[in-house]
Amino acid sequence: MKTQVIPNLSVDCVIFGFDGLELNVLLKERTLKDDKGNFIINDHTLTGHHVLKGETAEQAAQRILKDVTGFDNIFLNQFHTFSETDRLSSPKDQIWIKYLKQNTGLNIADHVISIAFYALVDTKKFRPDQQHQNVAWYPVKNIPELGFDHKRIMEKALESLRYHAKHEPIVFELLPEKFTLTELQNAIEAIFDIKLDKRNFRRKIQQVKYIIPLDEKQHGVAHKPANLFIFSWDVYERTKKEKLILPF
Amino acid sequence: MKTQVIPNLSVDCVIFGFDGLELNVLLKERTLKDDKGNFIINDHTLTGHHVLKGETAEQAAQRILKDVTGFDNIFLNQFHTFSETDRLSSPKDQIWIKYLKQNTGLNIADHVISIAFYALVDTKKFRPDQQHQNVAWYPVKNIPELGFDHKRIMEKALESLRYHAKHEPIVFELLPEKFTLTELQNAIEAIFDIKLDKRNFRRKIQQVKYIIPLDEKQHGVAHKPANLFIFSWDVYERTKKEKLILPF
DNA sequence: GCAAAAGTGTTCTCACTACACCCATGT
DNA sequence: ACATGGGTGTAGTGAGAACACTTTTGC
Structure with a gap:
């Protein structure tokens, strides 16, 4: 057949x-x-x-x-x-x-x-x-x-x-399950072809409850190892609220 | 044929x-x-x-x-x-x-x-x-x-x-060429099923260069006639700038 | 000890929120 | 004159933007 x-x-x-x-x-x-x-x-x-x-x-x-x-x-x-x-x-x-x-x-x-x-x-x-x-x-x-x-x-x-x-946290689909904030920032910068301020970016991420810091660090990097984070779709679904965006 | x-x-x-x-x-x-x-x-x-x-x-x-x-x-x-x-x-x-x-x-x-x-x-x-x-x-x-x-x-x-x-000024496709600010606000409220504050809405619209007030008012309404506005796609195209929106 | 990226605070500006009364017109 | 929607200002709050140095690790 x-x-x-x-x-x-x-x-x-x-x-x-x-x-x-x-x-x-x-x-x-x-x-x-x-x-x-x-x-x-x-x-x-x-x-x-x-x-x-x-x-x-x-x-x-x-x-x-x-x-x-x-x-x-x-x-x-x-x-x-x-x-x-x-x-x-x-x-x-x-x-x-x-x-x-x-x-x-x-x-x-x-x-x-x-x-x-x-x-x-x-x-x-x-x-x-x-x-x-x-x-x-x-x-x-x-x-x-x-x-x-x-x-x-x-x-x-x-x-x-x-x-x-811009509307949904799909960036995380591009990242490994455990990622660093620099990786996340790089991914966003790559998608939109922009540059973000590291400190402002990290302050913002701290407020987001569904991006969760782990008690775990990078290994085998030739510099201060970064903290790892995970994204929780669960927490996202529970805490998301539509923000109104007008085109003007 | x-x-x-x-x-x-x-x-x-x-x-x-x-x-x-x-x-x-x-x-x-x-x-x-x-x-x-x-x-x-x-x-x-x-x-x-x-x-x-x-x-x-x-x-x-x-x-x-x-x-x-x-x-x-x-x-x-x-x-x-x-x-x-x-x-x-x-x-x-x-x-x-x-x-x-x-x-x-x-x-x-x-x-x-x-x-x-x-x-x-x-x-x-x-x-x-x-x-x-x-x-x-x-x-x-x-x-x-x-x-x-x-x-x-x-x-x-x-x-x-x-x-x-949310991203592009398509609301105007729902309105007559000349419209009042209340009509515009109602259209947005109808699309998103929300209520907006009239004064804040109007303040915001004032800043938008492509929503242009006319020297013309409504006729035949049983109340203070509203000013009419037009949307200029031209001005929009020239002045638009992408604002970065993050989903968080 | 040096290279390389991680991580961290403050100030300023500006946009968003909440809120209530007088005005111009048609009937 | 009255009913109807039009049009306006202010004070308080919070988020975003700009900006530079110390820390921790591998080599």
């Missing part, structure tokens, strides 16, 4: 990772050579796949993430659906689609609607190597050329991540 | 309207009677339609809004795509789908993915009457029973509207 795809529906995942210093995105190499070994295509794409029959978009996204990283239960957020009719129509993308059809039998429709998600992971948890389908981390500030409309998708993902990160 | 639909893709529009006092949603009646004239189905749905071949989701949404209200260029925001496999599987919805197939030839697939938009309009601009496909305004605070998964879609739309309204 063959699993059937819904031919005009796909899911693309923008996988963000934080390495303690920089915000990165996981990209897949896309290369195609002619008979003489010269590159016809040599760029990158997001990780994506078709939606299968009987599957929701969310399930498809989790499946893709599992395929790529080997992990379940990655934080995922659906942020936009791209339905432009010319999404796949650039000459390069057409060559690629033709190649896939000839070599893998995968049939990509003319007009594919893509439901896009972003995922947040701690880069240290997933270090891609050669088994990993030619994927690698690239810093958000220095993204290589992307195929299809993936540059657009990537930009919208970053915008949505920022939007979302 | 028949226009072709993409059978497994639809667009649903949550049309919000503001009447100066309350936030409303435009809903369509859905009724079906048996031979004896008893209601088999008597509830409401959002306005929606299939996506046509060669059309983007955004174009489909604009087309639906034009069909329903007669207006072009309505403010639209795509907020989520619903792909649950049981979206249309309740007994009532199945009866309705069967009825549509028999009576209109419209064939609705088992698994329809719906790209959902919300729209913002000034209620006074569009007052539905009997020509208008049995649509009517219902206050958001008192929504009748909805078919399919439209209650869920409606709730998510409201959540997204609130989210969005």
Whole structure:
């Protein structure tokens, strides 16, 4: 029994990772050579796949993430659906689609609607190597050329991540379970591309009851070891209160 | 020549309207009677339609809004795509789908993915009457029973509207071009379901350069006529600056 | 002992809160 | 003249911004 795809529906995942210093995105190499070994295509794409029959978009996204990283239960957020009719129509993308059809039998429709998600992971948890389908981390500030409309998708993902990160404590999805305040500050600075004042930042964090200091310090660092903290979703849910923000 | 639909893709529009006092949603009646004239189905749905071949989701949404209200260029925001496999599987919805197939030839697939938009309009601009496909305004605070998964879609739309309204000056899409500060305050209060202090609100608005007082007052009101204001998207774009908001 | 990051306090400014009365118009 | 919403000021409080030095560890 063959699993059937819904031919005009796909899911693309923008996988963000934080390495303690920089915000990165996981990209897949896309290369195609002619008979003489010269590159016809040599760029990158997001990780994506078709939606299968009987599957929701969310399930498809989790499946893709599992395929790529080997992990379940990655934080995922659906942020936009791209339905432009010319999404796949650039000459390069057409060559690629033709190649896939000839070599893998995968049939990509003319007009594919893509439901896009972003995922947040701690880069240290997933270090891609050669088994990993030619994927690698690239810093958000220095993204290589992307195929299809993936540059657009990537930009919208970053915008949505920022939007979302202002309202809910999702930064912690980028950090290890136990983290230092400097790591937290770096993560926020990386997401928003800003610089914060260390003392003001720490004063603010002290007031937050769901960021809990542990009786535990860093080990093996060549400087004064930092205190470790954990984020408690439980305490967050119990103590959160909506603050009204007006756009002006 | 028949226009072709993409059978497994639809667009649903949550049309919000503001009447100066309350936030409303435009809903369509859905009724079906048996031979004896008893209601088999008597509830409401959002306005929606299939996506046509060669059309983007955004174009489909604009087309639906034009069909329903007669207006072009309505403010639209795509907020989520619903792909649950049981979206249309309740007994009532199945009866309705069967009825549509028999009576209109419209064939609705088992698994329809719906790209959902919300729209913002000034209620006074569009007052539905009997020509208008049995649509009517219902206050958001008192929504009748909805078919399919439209209650869920409606709730998510409201959540997204609130989210969005915190960051960008989209409230003005709900107001007439010239509005009073009380109307503006009422709109914000209706969106967020809160009460604001009049004096503090007005002090805040005074600082905002893109909400511009006119040399013009209300007419025909049985009280001191209010000053009228306009919103300038131009001034907004020129003067806006991102304020950093942390979720804690 | 030196390199490297951790950790810590004070002052100033400004935005948010709470609160009550007179004003201009239509009927 | 009266009903209706329009329009206004002040004092108190608290959060955010700017800013530099000492501490603790590994090597």
